[in-house]
Structures are given as structure tokens and as C-alpha cells.
Amino acid sequence: MTKYNFDTLLDRKGTNCLKYDALNLFFGSEELQPFWVADTDFETPEFIMEPLKKRLNHPALGYTFRPDHFFDVIREWQQKRHQWEIKNAWITTTPGVVSAISNAILAFTKEKDSIIVQSPVYFPFFHTINGLDRTLSNNPLKRVGNRYEMDLEHFEQLAKEGAKMFILCNPHNPGGMVWSKETLLKVGELCVKYDILIVSDEIHSDLIFEEHRHIPIASINKEIANRTFTLMAPSKTFNIAGLSTSFVVCSNPKLRSKFDKMLNTLHIHGGNLIGNIACEAAYQNGDTWLDELMAYLKRNRDEAIALLRKELPQLEIFVPEATYLLWLDFSHYGNEKEVETRLKEGAKIALNKGSTFGEGGEGFFRFNYGCPHQVMMEGLQKLITEFKE
Ligand SMILES: Cc1ncc(COP(=O)(O)O)c(C=O)c1O
Structure with a gap:
């Protein structure tokens, strides 16, 4: 039943x-x-709709902030669903995963810098890079049967040519792959070797079929974690994408503070009152x-x-x-x-x-x-x- x-x-x-x-x-x-x-x-x-309706019964919808419990439930969810141990302090919130990508690009790269993506891939990756006048360095995925694999040799070539950032999509949209630990380790090691910052879009990470397991690239080892921003959200999972609420995990305090500074400068750190409530309720009860x-x-x-x-x-x-x-x-x-x-x-x-x-x-x-x-x-x-x- x-x-x-x-x-x-x-x-x-x-x-x-x-x-x-x-x-x-x-x-x-x-x-x-x-x-x-x-x-x-x-x-x-309903366990999301109900607290939203309750909140909307209050006649004022002014500025909001996120209580400790908001971060607790995100941390606990990562532990339960992905066996990933994170700390509340590592979590920053953003109005969306794509805006988090743009924020990282602005904070850590300059015009013309090369950023690696792996096509075919979720197309707003291209828009963020092109729109901010960075150089899109494509590392096309290799089709092997009816599945994609990463072309790591070509990735290394782009790395040698000076790429500064890698935008990873895991699980992969549109191919539907869950990247294996082995692949993530190899690509992560290349990023360590060539000093490339990893921006890992893991928005689909809760939607994993039972025979697979999502591995956050930052969970692989400390060196990789030290250069990774992991972007996640309850939006795809619980059908709340209209609430523009997502979060970023980064264990490196130096990187985090630079990322946060850009978020504050753009003044997009405040969050969405309704989105925050929905996010908390989703991970609390979902x-x-x-x-x-x-x-x-x-x-x-x-x-x-x-x-x-x-x-x-x-x-x-x-x-x-x-x-x-x-x-x-x-x-x-x-x-x-x-x-x-x-x-x-x-x-x-x-x-x-x-x-x-x-x-x-x-x-x-x-x-x-x-x-x-x-x-x-x-x-x-x-x-x-x-x-x-
Ligand atoms: C891989 C991927 N990243 C990001 C998004 C959108 O995220 P957001 O609405 O939080 O910017 C989508 C939506 O389809 C997606 O598939």
C-alpha cells in the first residue's frame, strides 16, 4: 500500500x-x-503546501531569514540520502542553481577565461558562460552505445590550455547518467592537478533509481572538496521550481567567503520567504x-x-x-x-x-x-x- x-x-x-x-x-x-x-x-x-498556506494566513510578507533548523534539515538530508557528511556552515543559499553558476563565474573568473562544459548538456550552462563573456571550452561527451562517457584525454588538453573552471552536471541532464565514483575521481584529480575550480550542478541528485547511487563529487576526497561548489535544490524533486530556492555547499572557507561576497554584492542572498519554508518542509518530511x-x-x-x-x-x-x-x-x-x-x-x-x-x-x-x-x-x-x- x-x-x-x-x-x-x-x-x-x-x-x-x-x-x-x-x-x-x-x-x-x-x-x-x-x-x-x-x-x-x-x-x-501536502506536507509542503500546508505550512505555506499557514504562513500565507499571516497578513505580512516582509523580509525573511533562515533559522538554524533550515540548515539542519539540509545537512540531515544529505547524510540520509547520499551518506554525505556536511556542516551547516558550509551551506549558502541562492535563488537558483543557474544563478549560483553565474555567481561562481563572476566571483572566480575574469573575462575570456576558459570554462569547461560537457555537451550535450543543460543549455543555460552555455548562456551563463557566453553572457558573462567567458570562453566556452567544450569537452563533448563520447557516446558509447546508448550512454555517454567523459572524454578525459580531451578534458586534460583543455586543462593544459588553461581552463579555470569546470561546470559538471551530475546526474546528467539530458543523458540521465549517474556518474560513477571512478569517473568523478579521475575528472576531479585532473581539476586538482591543473587548479580548476569545480562547479557541480547536482540538482537532479535526489531523483536516482534504486540500482544507482548518487555520489557528490565533493564527497570523494578532501582535495577535490576543497575546490568544489556543489549546487543543489529541492525544486526538481518536490515540484517547487517556481519558488526559486536552492543552496550551495562548499567546505573551503576561503572560497565560500568569496562566493558569498559576490552574492551579497548582487544582493541576491536574502532568499524567498515562501521558498525557504517549502525547502525546510520538503527535507524535513519528504x-x-x-x-x-x-x-x-x-x-x-x-x-x-x-x-x-x-x-x-x-x-x-x-x-x-x-x-x-x-x-x-x-x-x-x-x-x-x-x-x-x-x-x-x-x-x-x-x-x-x-x-x-x-x-x-x-x-x-x-x-x-x-x-x-x-x-x-x-x-x-x-x-x-x-x-x-
Ligand atoms: C541540470 C539543471 N540545472 C539547473 C536547472 C535549473 O535550476 P534553477 O531553476 O534552480 O536555476 C535545471 C532545470 O531544468 C537543470 O536540469
Whole structure:
């Protein structure tokens, strides 16, 4: 018997919801069924909604601060879920993971400095680097079967050429990989050897399927931890991305103080009253809910893959080890433009286009199965009807 119900169908239209209400803006049609933006169509759980509603009963919404308990629950969550021992003092809060990346870039690099990313990857990484006039040094991932691996030889070449920072995505969006300890150790050692700062985006780290384990790169050894900022948030896990609340962990006090100074200068350290309450409630009470969510997502993942393999055997599928994102290689069905047109005009579903994730992404589309099973099946059926040969 499960405690929570993930089958409830939500009508998110008319709530200024990016995934549903901005379809026209991004896809030129409101008629599509959306499987794009990386949030879920599940209700934010009651153990988060209830304290929010209670707080909103108070008539004043002025400036806020975070009590010790806020940091306690984050520390305890890391210990419980990832066996990662951190201290309250190592935690800094930010209005988002992407703004934390920009903050780190501003604090630790100067114009034209080289920053390594590994495409195909979550595209705002490129925007932060380009937007701040740093140099994007791409270390494309190598496809091995239907999985990516890091090209460490090429990484070392970029390191030798003077890269200053590495933005890691673990677990990986869009590929869905959970990086192994061995890979993290190797890439971490290169960063130590060449004095590269690691900014590790671990926003998807709670969404791990049971046969895998998330390893924060900073947990590997002290030398790596000493040069790492770990970026995390409850937003993906508990469907509270609209509250703009995330946090950063760094055990090195010198680095932390420089990071905090930039945050204070930009005056974005204050936090969001509602987001803080939601974050605290999520980590305080979220264990069972998350375990059940992962079991639900596993069923969605496995059924989606089995159905697609049966009906569209030419589609290449990356089996996600984490996240609710399915990375699908449509190369067999034509070029990106042709597939995009068929998805929009034939299947009438909205997926993320692979080329936006950078080199290596072309030919792929990303399907978000973080939704009730029934909704996912409707989307898959539309896809199959359009592409079945
Ligand atoms: C890897 C990754 N990092 C960061 C974000 C966004 O984080 P935030 O909204 O906290 O900036 C996303 C959202 O899709 C993501 O997939």
C-alpha cells in the first residue's frame, strides 16, 4: 500500500505555468501536449503546501531569514540520502542553481577565461558562460552505445590550455547518467592537478533509481572538496521550481567567503520567504514521498521504454539512471527539422529539441515522463502513431 497518489490529473493551464501556458510562445501552438520543461505534473505534496498556506494566513510578507533548523534539515538530508557528511556552515543559499553558476563565474573568473562544459548538456550552462563573456571550452561527451562517457584525454588538453573552471552536471541532464565514483575521481584529480575550480550542478541528485547511487563529487576526497561548489535544490524533486530556492555547499572557507561576497554584492542572498519554508518542509518530511515518487517514475520509465522499443524499434533510447527525462535519438526518422515538424504537426506533442543542448545533441529530443502514467501513455501513443512505419 502506498501513502501518496501520483495518478491525480492536474489542470495546470491558466496558472502562468511555463510548460502549459507558454506553449504558443515556444512552439507556436497551444494545441500541443507538453512533455518539455523539466518540472513534473505531480501535486506539490501536502506536507509542503500546508505550512505555506499557514504562513500565507499571516497578513505580512516582509523580509525573511533562515533559522538554524533550515540548515539542519539540509545537512540531515544529505547524510540520509547520499551518506554525505556536511556542516551547516558550509551551506549558502541562492535563488537558483543557474544563478549560483553565474555567481561562481563572476566571483572566480575574469573575462575570456576558459570554462569547461560537457555537451550535450543543460543549455543555460552555455548562456551563463557566453553572457558573462567567458570562453566556452567544450569537452563533448563520447557516446558509447546508448550512454555517454567523459572524454578525459580531451578534458586534460583543455586543462593544459588553461581552463579555470569546470561546470559538471551530475546526474546528467539530458543523458540521465549517474556518474560513477571512478569517473568523478579521475575528472576531479585532473581539476586538482591543473587548479580548476569545480562547479557541480547536482540538482537532479535526489531523483536516482534504486540500482544507482548518487555520489557528490565533493564527497570523494578532501582535495577535490576543497575546490568544489556543489549546487543543489529541492525544486526538481518536490515540484517547487517556481519558488526559486536552492543552496550551495562548499567546505573551503576561503572560497565560500568569496562566493558569498559576490552574492551579497548582487544582493541576491536574502532568499524567498515562501521558498525557504517549502525547502525546510520538503527535507524535513519528504523521505517516504520521494521513495514512492521514484517507484512511480521507475514504472513510467520502464513501461515507456518497453513500449517504444516494441513499437518504434528504430528509435535509440538512453535508459535514464536518474531524473524523469528520456533522451531519444530520432536520427533514423530524418533530420532534426523534419522530426521537429512531425512532432509538432503530426504527433502534436512538445519535446525539447536536442541541438539546444549543444554539440552532440542534434537528432535527439527529450521527453519528460514526470507526469501521471495516463498522461505519459497519451503522449507516447501520439508519438507512436506518427512515427510507426
Ligand atoms: C541540470 C539543471 N540545472 C539547473 C536547472 C535549473 O535550476 P534553477 O531553476 O534552480 O536555476 C535545471 C532545470 O531544468 C537543470 O536540469
